[in-house]
Amino acid sequence: MKISYQYKIKPTKEQAGKIDKTLEMLRCQYNYLLAQRFEWYEMNRCPVDRCPLICHLPELKEQPNYYNQKASLVQLKIDRPWYKEIHSQVLQEVPKKVELAFDRWLKGDANGKKSGRPRFKGRGQYKTFTYSQFKRHHFVNNKITLSKVGDIKVTVHRPIPVGFDIKTVSVTKKADGYYVTLSLDDKTVPTIKPDFKADNIVGIDVGLIDFYVASDGSRVKAPKYLRKAERRLKSAQRRVSRRKKGSNRRKKAIQKLGKQHKKVADTRKDFHFKTAKLLLDKSDIVAVEKLNIKGLVKTRLAKSINDAGWSQFVTILSNKAENAGLKVIAVNPNGTSQECSNCGNKVKKPLSQRMHNCPVCHASLCRDLNAAINIKARGTHALKAQSMSS
Numbered sequence: 001m002k003i004s005y006q007y008k009i010k011p012t013k014e015q016a017g018k019i020d021k022t023l024e025m026l027r028c029q030y031n032y033l034l035a036q037r038f039e040w041y042e043m044n045r046c047p048v049d050r051c052p053l054i055c056h057l058p059e060l061k062e063q064p065n066y067y068n069q070k071a072s073l074v075q076l077k078i079d080r081p082w083y084k085e086i087h088s089q090v091l092q093e094v095p096k097k098v099e100l101a102f103d104r105w106l107k108g109d110a111n112g113k114k115s116g117r118p119r120f121k122g123r124g125q126y127k128t129f130t131y132s133q134f135k136r137h138h139f140v141n142n143k144i145t146l147s148k149v150g151d152i153k154v155t156v157h158r159p160i161p162v163g164f165d166i167k168t169v170s171v172t173k174k175a176d177g178y179y180v181t182l183s184l185d186d187k188t189v190p191t192i193k194p195d196f197k198a199d200n201i202v203g204i205d206v207g208l209i210d211f212y213v214a215s216d217g218s219r220v221k222a223p224k225y226l227r228k229a230e231r232r233l234k235s236a237q238r239r240v241s242r243r244k245k246g247s248n249r250r251k252k253a254i255q256k257l258g259k260q261h262k263k264v265a266d267t268r269k270d271f272h273f274k275t276a277k278l279l280l281d282k283s284d285i286v287a288v289e290k291l292n293i294k295g296l297v298k299t300r301l302a303k304s305i306n307d308a309g310w311s312q313f314v315t316i317l318s319n320k321a322e323n324a325g326l327k328v329i330a331v332n333p334n335g336t337s338q339e340c341s342n343c344g345n346k347v348k349k350p351l352s353q354r355m356h357n358c359p360v361c362h363a364s365l366c367r368d369l370n371a372a373i374n375i376k377a378r379g380t381h382a383l384k385a386q387s388m389s390s
C-alpha cells in the first residue's frame, strides 16, 4: 500500500538558499532541454496542408529523448561545474519531466487526453525536486538529511506509521515555506477488518448544494469556514487583476493570493479527511460514482465545479478505507440521477429540477437521494459479482 506524508521543514537561511539555488538551476536545465526538443521538432516536421516553397534541408541530428538528454547531464557538469552541487538523482529527474510534458502534448496521457504545448518555466515556477531513492536512516527524530543541502529540522506533526518504508522524498517550495513529501510504501498484505460486514454499505452522490448526499438520507454540507476561505480567495484574485501589471502592489497581491490558495487547499483537505473518517466510522463499504474525466465536460457541467475537490476526496476516502481494512467501490455513473431507485424506470429531468417524481410507481424524493440509492444498489451488485468470481 502506498501513501504519502507531508511535513513542513525549517531550513536555515543558508539551507533555504541552497534549495532556492537548486530549484533555479533545475529550472534553467528544464528550459534548456525543452528548447532542445522544440528545436528538433520544428526542424523535422512539415505541415500537411502547406509546404514552404523554399525548404532548407536540416542537418540530421539525433532526436532528443529521455536517454540521450539524461546522458548529456555528464557533459553539463563538466561545462557548468556548479551543477555538481545538485544530487545526481535530483538532476536526472529533469529530463524525465521534460519527456512527460512532451508526451502529454504529442501522445496524450493514459486516457488519451492531450495537454497543451509545454511551457518554459519562469522564475519561481519550478517548485519541487525529488530524491528518487531515499534511505530510511536519513530521516530520524526531527531531522531529515537531504544530500547536498544538509540536515534540516522537520515539524513532525504525526509519526510515520509502523511498517512503512520511505521510497522517495520531494522538496517543495510553497507560498508559506518549505515542505518535504515522503512517499511511503508498506509491502505487507492489506488486512480486512475482522468484523467486516458486506451489507453495511452506503452510497453517496455529489450534491449541487450539499457536498454529498448519502443513501441513508444524511447530507454533508461544505463547512462555513471553507466557504469563507473560498470567498476570500476570490477577492484576492480580483485584487490581483485590478493592480497594474509589473507594479509592486501587484506583486504583493500575488503573494497574498498564493497564501490564500494554500489556505483553501489545506482547509479543504482537512475537511475531506474528517468527512472520510465520519463515513467509514458508520459504514464498511462506501459506493461512489466512477469519475469519468473524459466525459466530464459534456455530461456533468454543473457538477464539475465540485469535481476537483471530489476526486481528492475519493482518493483520501479510498486510502483511509484500505488502511482500515474497509472498502470503497466505484460504480458506473451513467444515468444514476435519471433512473428511479424504486422501480428502475427512466425519468428524464433537467438539472434544475430538484425532485425525482416517478410517473410509474409514484415514488417522490429528492433527486440527489434518489441517485445515492442507485449508487448503493450498483455497489451492492458489483460486490456480489466480485465475490462470485473469486
Ligand SMILES: [Zn+2]
Binding pocket: 340, 341, 342, 343, 344, 345, 358, 359, 360, 361, 362, 363
Ligand atoms: Zn418508479
